[in-house]
Amino acid sequence: MKRLLFILLSCMALSVSAQDVAVKTNLLYDATLNINGGVEFGVTPKWTVDVSANYNNWTFSEGKRWKNWFLQPEARYWFCDRFAGHFLGVHLHGGKYNVGGIDAGFNFLGSDLSKLEDNRYQGWFAGAGVGYGYSFILGMHWNLELEIGLGYAYTRFDRFECVGCGKEVESGKSHHYVGPTKAAVNLIYVF
Structure with a gap:
C-alpha cells in the first residue's frame, strides 16, 4: 500500500507545474501516411527530452512497399523557455525497413x-545526429515546431532480386549514410 501511495504522489507531483509535457505529430510524416507520434518531457528549465516513434506498414499496388518503423529520441537545449523559440538537439535513431518497387530514379x-525500382531491401539502421529548430506558440496549449537535423546512419541489409519474389541476391551488406536525418513540422499540444 505504501508503494502504491508513493507512486500516485510521485505522478501527481510530476504533473503539477505547467509546460512539463507535450505530445506531437509530425505533419510531414502524416502527409506520407507514416503513423507517428511523439512525447516531450521537461527535465530542467532549459532542457527537454523528446521521443518520437514512426510506423509504416503499407503495401501498394504491383507489390510496391515502403514498410518501416523507427524511434528517434532527442535531448534538446532551449535558448529561452522550453517549448518556445530556438533550440538545439542531439538525437539518436534506429529502426527496421522493408522497401522496394519504388521508382525513385536518382542518387541522394x-x-x-x-x-529500389527492381529490388527489395530489408534491414536495420542506427545512427545519431544534431538538429536545430524553432517552436512557434499558436495558442495557450498549441505550438507549431520546425526542425531540421543532420547526422550519420549505419545500415545492414539483405537485397532481393525483385519486389515480389523471395530470391536473395546479397546478404549482410552495409552502407554508411551522412546527410539529413531529421525533418519535422510538428503540431504540438503542451500540457
Whole structure:
C-alpha cells in the first residue's frame, strides 16, 4: 500500500507545474501516411527530452512497399523557455525497413535510390545526429515546431532480386549514410 501511495504522489507531483509535457505529430510524416507520434518531457528549465516513434506498414499496388518503423529520441537545449523559440538537439535513431518497387530514379548523398525500382531491401539502421529548430506558440496549449537535423546512419541489409519474389541476391551488406536525418513540422499540444 505504501508503494502504491508513493507512486500516485510521485505522478501527481510530476504533473503539477505547467509546460512539463507535450505530445506531437509530425505533419510531414502524416502527409506520407507514416503513423507517428511523439512525447516531450521537461527535465530542467532549459532542457527537454523528446521521443518520437514512426510506423509504416503499407503495401501498394504491383507489390510496391515502403514498410518501416523507427524511434528517434532527442535531448534538446532551449535558448529561452522550453517549448518556445530556438533550440538545439542531439538525437539518436534506429529502426527496421522493408522497401522496394519504388521508382525513385536518382542518387541522394551516396545512396542510389534508382535500385529500389527492381529490388527489395530489408534491414536495420542506427545512427545519431544534431538538429536545430524553432517552436512557434499558436495558442495557450498549441505550438507549431520546425526542425531540421543532420547526422550519420549505419545500415545492414539483405537485397532481393525483385519486389515480389523471395530470391536473395546479397546478404549482410552495409552502407554508411551522412546527410539529413531529421525533418519535422510538428503540431504540438503542451500540457
